[in-house]
Amino acid sequence: MTTLALSFNDVNFSPVQQNGQTWLTASELAGALGYAKSDAVTQVYERNKDEFNSSMTLTLKLSVKGFGNGSSEKETRIFSLRGAHLIAMFSKTAIAKQFRKWVLDILDKEVGAPVAKTHKSERTPLHDAHAMLVAKTKHLNSSDAWKIINQRFGTEHIEDIPYEAIPVAVEYVHHLIALYSNADKMQIAKPWEDQDVQFLMWYVPKIAKLIKNEFYPALTLLRSEYAAQMIGMAQEMACHANILNQAAIKNGMTTYSCLGGQAVHTMKWYLEK
Incomplete structure (x- = not known):
């Protein structure tokens, strides 16, 4: 799968490609959902972790910018688009509903993985x-x-x-x-x-x-x-x-x-x- 240029309102995501899927970092999701704190999504996940599986979220060591021009690796939680949709289901921010629709559009149109109807x-x-x-x-x-x-x-x-x-x-x-x-x-x-x-x-x-x-x-x-x-x-x-x-x-x-x-x-x- 090619890297997608994803943006929601004023948030420009830096998608992570993992296991042939597009994943979003918890901190960028927090910004997109309107949270003031970058760790807010991680807290939402911790409260509802039993609802997620390994195809929805995992942690990776990703390179992050440090002081000056340096960079370091940091353990980062990421979410697949389905995982991001579930996070938005638990979110109570004003923009969560709009974000959920955006994620489904990405899954359906850009990623080419339509959301299956439930039995x-x-x-x-x-x-x-x-x-x-x-x-x-x-x-x-x-x-x-x-x-x-x-x-x-x-x-x-x-x-x-x-x-x-x-x-x-x-x-x-x-x-x-x-x-x-x-x-x-x-x-x-x-x-x-x-x-x-x-x-x-x-x-x-x-x-x-x-x-x-x-x-x-x-x-x-x-x-x-x-x-x-x-x-x-x-x-x-x-x-x-x-x-x-x-x-x-x-x-x-x-x-x-x-x-x-x-x-x-x-x-x-x-x-x-």
């Missing part, structure tokens, strides 16, 4: 988590639940989530389950009867939907580093607001009494165009 058997943990999410939420059907998961990972179909990212997706779904489970704890307090809370229940999903349908696509076309940050916030906003809306619906509330009888928002409404 249903490989997605069993994710299907189990999805079923639990639907059971817990009551007002979220199977199709809508898959839409939320796909939106989080920037995929059109669930089989497009890479195999190595399935554990990350499962963790995300359990995060949603925990959020929606909070709705059952609101039966006594009934916060949705408060006027200010109703305004939030009404406007937060509307703003999140505006971001999802209008601002996010526009920022993506502009290759803005804020695109991933905005869709991530919109997703969280919609999910948290839906906890209140779901709890209100379960208690028989169909309209916002403090907002002139507007219908209570549902997650299905948010997911629609």
Whole structure:
């Protein structure tokens, strides 16, 4: 494989050729993902090392510049493009989602190694988590639940989530389950009867939907580093607001009494165009 000239935003990578593949150093990955510290990616890896195998990351002694014109060899952690994609899955920086798409484009178009779709058997943990999410939420059907998961990972179909990212997706779904489970704890307090809370229940999903349908696509076309940050916030906003809306619906509330009888928002409404 020939050496690729790779750059992401302002980061120009110095790819390492190893085992016929292109690898990226941990420090350059840290810069590309927006971390202030050069060892941030190594720390992400250490926290999740059981998810990686030898085809995704390894250490090599690479020549690094020293004082003056001298150079020395240093033990350096490197990641294959698939490994870099998994690192970005664990990363919570604003630019991580955009970076993940960039890596997949490199794998598919420049490297010539398309990311294989997963088999249903490989997605069993994710299907189990999805079923639990639907059971817990009551007002979220199977199709809508898959839409939320796909939106989080920037995929059109669930089989497009890479195999190595399935554990990350499962963790995300359990995060949603925990959020929606909070709705059952609101039966006594009934916060949705408060006027200010109703305004939030009404406007937060509307703003999140505006971001999802209008601002996010526009920022993506502009290759803005804020695109991933905005869709991530919109997703969280919609999910948290839906906890209140779901709890209100379960208690028989169909309209916002403090907002002139507007219908209570549902997650299905948010997911629609």
